Amino acid sequence: MAKSVQAAGKVAANVGLAVVGVAFLVPLLWVVTTSVAQGQTLKVEWPQHFTGANFAHVATVDILFRPLFNGLVLCGGGTLITVVVAILAAYPLSRYRSRLKRPFLLTILFTTGLPITAIMIPVYAMFTQLNLIDRMWSATVFMGSTALPFGIWLMKNFMDSVPVELEEVAWTDGASSMATLRRIVLPLMWPGVVVVTIFTFIGMWGNFFVPFILLIDPNQLPASVSIFTFFDPQHGGVQYGQLAAFSIFYCIPVAVLYLVMSRKLSGSFALGGALKG
Amino acid sequence: MRGRTILRGLPLLPAVVLLLVFLAGPIIYCIYYAFTDMQLTGATTTNFVGLANFRKAFGDDQFYNAILQTLIFTVLSAIVGQNILGLVIALLFRLATKVLRSIVGALVIAAWVVPEIVAGYLMYAFFRDEGSLNEILKFLHLPQQNWLYTLPILAVSLANVWRGTAFSMLVYSAALAEVPAELTEAAAMDGAGVWQRFWHVTVPTIRRSVATNLMLITLQTLSVFGLIFAMTKGGPSNKSTTLPIYTYQTALQNYEIGYGTAMALVLLVIGALFSLVYLRALRPEAD
Numbered sequence: 133m134a135k136s137v138q139a140a141g142k143v144a145a146n147v148g149l150a151v152v153g154v155a156f157l158v159p160l161l162w163v164v165t166t167s168v169a170q171g172q173t174l175k176v177e178w179p180q181h182f183t184g185a186n187f188a189h190v191a192t193v194d195i196l197f198r199p200l201f202n203g204l205v206l207c208g209g210g211t212l213i214t215v216v217v218a219i220l221a222a223y224p225l226s227r228y229r230s231r232l233k234r235p236f237l238l239t240i241l242f243t244t245g246l247p248i249t250a251i252m253i254p255v256y257a258m259f260t261q262l263n264l265i266d267r268m269w270s271a272t273v274f275m276g277s278t279a280l281p282f283g284i285w286l287m288k289n290f291m292d293s294v295p296v297e298l299e300e301v302a303w304t305d306g307a308s309s310m311a312t313l314r315r316i317v318l319p320l321m322w323p324g325v326v327v328v329t330i331f332t333f334i335g336m337w338g339n340f341f342v343p344f345i346l347l348i349d350p351n352q353l354p355a356s357v358s359i360f361t362f363f364d365p366q367h368g369g370v371q372y373g374q375l376a377a378f379s380i381f382y383c384i385p386v387a388v389l390y391l392v393m394s395r396k397l398s399g400s401f402a403l404g405g406a407l408k409g
Numbered sequence: 410m411r412g413r414t415i416l417r418g419l420p421l422l423p424a425v426v427l428l429l430v431f432l433a434g435p436i437i438y439c440i441y442y443a444f445t446d447m448q449l450t451g452a453t454t455t456n457f458v459g460l461a462n463f464r465k466a467f468g469d470d471q472f473y474n475a476i477l478q479t480l481i482f483t484v485l486s487a488i489v490g491q492n493i494l495g496l497v498i499a500l501l502f503r504l505a506t507k508v509l510r511s512i513v514g515a516l517v518i519a520a521w522v523v524p525e526i527v528a529g530y531l532m533y534a535f536f537r538d539e540g541s542l543n544e545i546l547k548f549l550h551l552p553q554q555n556w557l558y559t560l561p562i563l564a565v566s567l568a569n570v571w572r573g574t575a576f577s578m579l580v581y582s583a584a585l586a587e588v589p590a591e592l593t594e595a596a597a598m599d600g601a602g603v604w605q606r607f608w609h610v611t612v613p614t615i616r617r618s619v620a621t622n623l624m625l626i627t628l629q630t631l632s633v634f635g636l637i638f639a640m641t642k643g644g645p646s647n648k649s650t651t652l653p654i655y656t657y658q659t660a661l662q663n664y665e666i667g668y669g670t671a672m673a674l675v676l677l678v679i680g681a682l683f684s685l686v687y688l689r690a691l692r693p694e695a696d
Binding site: 141142144145146148149150152153155156157158159160161162163166213216217218220221223224225228230232236238241242243244245246247248249250251252253254255256257258273274276277278280281284309310334337338339340341344345356357359360372375379382383386387390394 | 417418419420421423424427428430431432434435436438439442447494497498501502503504505506509510512513516517518519520522523524525526527530531532534535541545571603624625628631632633634635638653656657660661666669670673674676677680681683684685687688
C-alpha cells in the first residue's frame with residue numbers, strides 16, 4: 133500500500149516536472165527554429181527549408197564581432213575589477229575582528245538590495261557633467277562597482293569556509309597577510325573565486341540598461357545593446373531570423389561559462405548554498 | 410594597536426573608494442537632483458525647486474499608475490510566481506527521476522542565463538498574437554487573445570517568472586537538501602500526511618531561506634527594466650509602465666531629469682525599505 137502510494141507520487145512528480153520543462157522549453161525553441169528558417173515568423177514551427185543565411189548575414193564585424201568584442205572588454209574589465217577588489221575586501225572581513233566590521237558588512241548587504249535601475253538617471257546626469265559619458269573605461273569601472281557589493285558578500289562567504297588555523301602557522305613564520313592570502317587562502321577557495329567570477333561575468337554580459345544609458349557611439353556598444361538594431365522598424369520591420377541567429381551567437385559565451393561552472397564545481401548549487409543567508 | 414588595525418583594513422580601501430564614488434556618489438546626486446528642475450534641453454539653468462517635483466509626482470496619475478503596475482508586477486512575478494514555482498520545482502526534484510531532474514533543471518537555468526534583452530524578445534515572440542502561446546491554446550481548444558495588448562502586465566509578469574524562477578529553484582534546492590530526513594520520517598511515523606509534513610516540518614526548517622529568497626527576488630524584480638522595455642516598452646497606453654520604465658521615459662525621453670530623478674528616489678526608497686527588512690531577517694548571522 134505504502135509502496136504504491138510512493139510510486140504514484142513519483143509518477144505525479146515526473147508528470148509535473150515534465151509540464152514545467154515543456155513550458156520553459158517552448159520559448160527557447162523559437163530562437164532555434166527561427167534562426168534556421170527562411171522568412172520571418174513568430175511561431176514555433178518546424179522550418180520547411182533549412183538555411184544558414186541568417187547566421188551568415190549577422191556574422192560580420194559590424195553586426196556581430198565588434199559588439200561581442202566590446203562586450204568582452206566591458207564585462208571582462210568589469211569582472212576583473214569586481215573579483216580583484218572583492219578578494220582584497222573579503223580578506224579583512226573574513227579574518228579580523230573589528231568594531232567597524234559589522235557596520236561595513238551591513239552596509240554592503242544593504243547596498244546589494246538597492247535597485248541600480250533607480251540610480252541610472254542620476255548616474256547619467258553625473259557622468260554627463262563630469263564628461264564621463266560614452267567612455268568605455270568609465271562604463272567598465274561603473275559596471276565593476278555595481279557588482280561589487282554582491283561580489284564581496286559571496287567572496288566573504290566562500291573565504292569563511294577556509295579554516296584560519298592554516299594561516300596562523302604561516303603568520304607565526306612571519307608571512308604577511310597578503311602573502312598568506314595569495315599562497316594559502318586563494319588556492320583553497322579557487323572554486324569559490326571561479327563561481328564569483330563566472331556569475332559576475334554572466335550578470336554583466338546580460339546587462340542591458342547600464343551600457344544603454346552610458347554608451348552612445350554605435351562602435352562602442354556591446355551586444356546586449358546593439359541587438360536593438362534588429363528591432364528597428366525603419367529598416368524594413370523586425371528581422372526575426374537574424375535576431376534569432378544573433379541571439380544564439382550572443383548566448384554562446386555565457387552558456388559555455390555556465391556549463392564549465394556547473395560541471396566542474398557544481399557551481400549553481402554552491403551559489404544557492406552561499407545565498408541561503 | 411591602532412596603527413595595526415588601520416593597516417589590516419587597508420585591503421578594503423579600493424572597495425570603499427569605488428563604492429563611494431560610483432554608488433554613494435550617484436545616490437547623493439540623486440537626492441540633490443530630485444530637488445531641482447534640471448532639464449537636458451536648451452540652455453535652461455538648473456534651479457533648486459524644493460519639494461515641487463515630489464508634489465508634481467504625487468499629483469500625477471501616471472506616477473500612481475506606475476507604482477500600481479510595479480506592485481502588480483512584483484507581487485505576481487516574484488512573490489507569487491518565482492517563489493512558489495521555484496519551491497514546487499525544488500520539491501518535485503526530490504521525487505522525480507534523475508534524468509528528468511537534470512533536463513528540467515538545465516532548461517530552467519537556461520532561461521536564467523539567457524541575457525535579459527534576448528529573454529525579452531523570446532517572450533515577445535511567445536506572447537504575440539501569432540506567437541507560440543496562442544498556437545498552444547488553439548491546439549488545446551482554449552480561447553486565444555492578443556496578450557501583449559489585452560493583458561500586458563500579465564504577459565511581462567509571466568515572462569519574469571520564466572526568466573527568474575531558476576534563482577528560487579537553486580535557493581530552495583539547497584535549503585531542502587539540509588532538511589534532516591529523520592525529522593520528516595519521524596513525522597510520517599506519527600501519521601502526518603504529506604501536507605502536514607510540509608507545513609509543520611519542511612516550511613519551519615527552511616524559513617530563513619524563504620525570507621532571504623523573497624527579499625532578494627523582490628528587490629531584483631523592483632528594478633527590472635530591459636525585459637519590459639523589449640516586450641512592451643510600457644504600453645499599450647501605459648498598462649505595463651512600471652516605475653523604472655516611467656522614470657526612464659520622464660528623464661531620458663522627455664528630458665525632465667529633475668522630475669525623473671525625484672521618481673527614481675521614490676523607487677530607491679522603496680528598495681531601501683525592503684533592504685532594511687531583509688537586513689533584519691538576516692540579523693543573527695550577519696556579524
